[in-house]
Amino acid sequence: MTTSSLLDERALSKLKWRCRRGLLENDLLLARFFARHEATLNVEQATGLEILMDLSDNDLMDLFLGRKDPEAALDRPEVWQVLRMVRATKADSHI
Numbered sequence: 001m002t003t004s005s006l007l008d009e010r011a012l013s014k015l016k017w018r019c020r021r022g023l024l025e026n027d028l029l030l031a032r033f034f035a036r037h038e039a040t041l042n043v044e045q046a047t048g049l050e051i052l053m054d055l056s057d058n059d060l061m062d063l064f065l066g067r068k069d070p071e072a073a074l075d076r077p078e079v080w081q082v083l084r085m086v087r088a089t090k091a092d093s094h095i
Contacts, residue, residue, distance in 0.1 A: 003044035012038060015046050023057035029064050032089045048078035
């Protein structure tokens, strides 16, 4: 499976479960993200999401809202790609 391969249904389901958060605002952003992008999510984007899910809710919210940008180990193309997608979804939703 290449990084541009689309996620299969099982992998997508596991990823959505992994993306459940304790902070409502993060949950809302991620729900809108999946509503918009789940049919086209690829392995690279899933990797970016997995990396982001290791963060605390507050750090994740800062990245989603653009208060901070990824640094050090987070400064990776797949993380940036997901953040651009989430931030675009956020802009459309007016959160």
